Amino acid sequence: MPESAADAAYRRFLPWRRAFEIGFWVLLVSVNCIANSITTLMDIRRSESATLDWEPAVWELSSGLVWLLVMLPAIVWFTRRYPLHWDNWRRQLPRYLLASVFASAVHVAGMVALRVLVYRWQGMDYDFGPWGRQFFYEYLKDMRTFASIVLTMEGYRFILRRWQGEASLLDVPDEGPPMEPVERPERFLIRKLGREFLVAANDIEWIQASGNYVNLRVRQHDYPLRSTIAGIETKLDPRRFARVHRSYMVNLDQVASIEPMDSGDARLHLKDGTQLPCSRRYRADLRGRVGAGAESSA
Structure with a gap:
């Protein structure tokens, strides 16, 4: 079978696949951190808060680093170990909901630890606020982030399988013997x-x-x-x-x-x-x- 244009394109993509995947997430997290830092700083200036200009950047960067360096590799492993498909999503949903809680707990603990270190370096104290209320607030955000990452990963893998060519067993016909x-x-x-x-x-x-x-x-x-x-x-x-x-x-x-x-x-x-x-x-x-x-x- 002669190699098609799609096959040739897929072969050219393979050596760059890992760099593309890492670059995609680094770019996405970086853009999100920058955009959130700017909008948060604008809100602070409008409210005439005593918050220093560098603080929103620390908040967003600490969150982004934990997602990028800790949570993303963990989610890659988790979704490969427990893949999500149309025929199993109901069975997998409780496992994924539990994983979202765990991911949020790790994310919050990691970003708070980083913020505490930076604030101490600046001779200041960081106050996360009441842990119960703040964790619930962060979980509502983290759950959406977790779901978005999972859907993006599974969608990307689906496209790769179809680009590469996905095999399946022949179905039993509706009528007559196979x-x-x-x-x-x-x-x-x-x-x-x-x-x-x-x-x-x-x-x-x-x-x-x-x-x-x-x-x-x-x-x-x-x-x-x-x-x-x-x-x-x-x-x-x-x-x-x-x-x-x-x-x-x-x-x-x-x-x-x-x-x-x-x-x-x-x-x-x-x-x-x-x-x-x-x-x-x-x-x-x-x-x-x-x-x-x-x-x-x-």
Whole structure:
């Protein structure tokens, strides 16, 4: 299959992906801090408050730093561990509400600690106010921020999956028997930027677990499928596919050689030059299935 313009654009984007993601959040938090500092300072000057000009900047910067350096990495981990989808949002909602309370508590504690340090450096005392009332006030703001971050992350991941191409199992038809066995699919449906096409199961070269997804490797393309690696293992033909690691499966036809390691594990060399890890618990079975001649000391 020739590489399309979308495929080429996606490949060009991949080396810059991490820089883009970090840059996006840094820019967003920075713009928000600057804008809030300016509007707060304008309100203070109109009210003729005794608040010094630098204080609003400290308030906003302390809040932004905690979101950027602490909360954002934590939310990335949390949303990958407990992904939110249309079919599970009701079940996940209590977990996310609890996470929003925890996120707000960490955010408030972190920003207050930073403000106390800056105020002491300036020879002043920082007064957060009554903790119960102030925390409730901050939580109402933090809950909206938390929800916005989660929705932005999930939306971005959805776009990436569709740009990359997302795999799914073929649905059972509304009428009549399925054209192929559902418990042992022969093909996978790929949705990619408004297009749909089929990929034969036997064309999958290897599979890697990635959170609540597995990536199906097909002709130098990775197609995420919502499944655990144990779940997809039960769907694929065991005569052709083998589990070689807690995070990897391989098409046996793609294995060129098995390189033993001193640790007892092994390294698989595939026909396209790819190298995959093989745990010691799977090595003996794999060697017998691909043939003794495949194991080498390369």
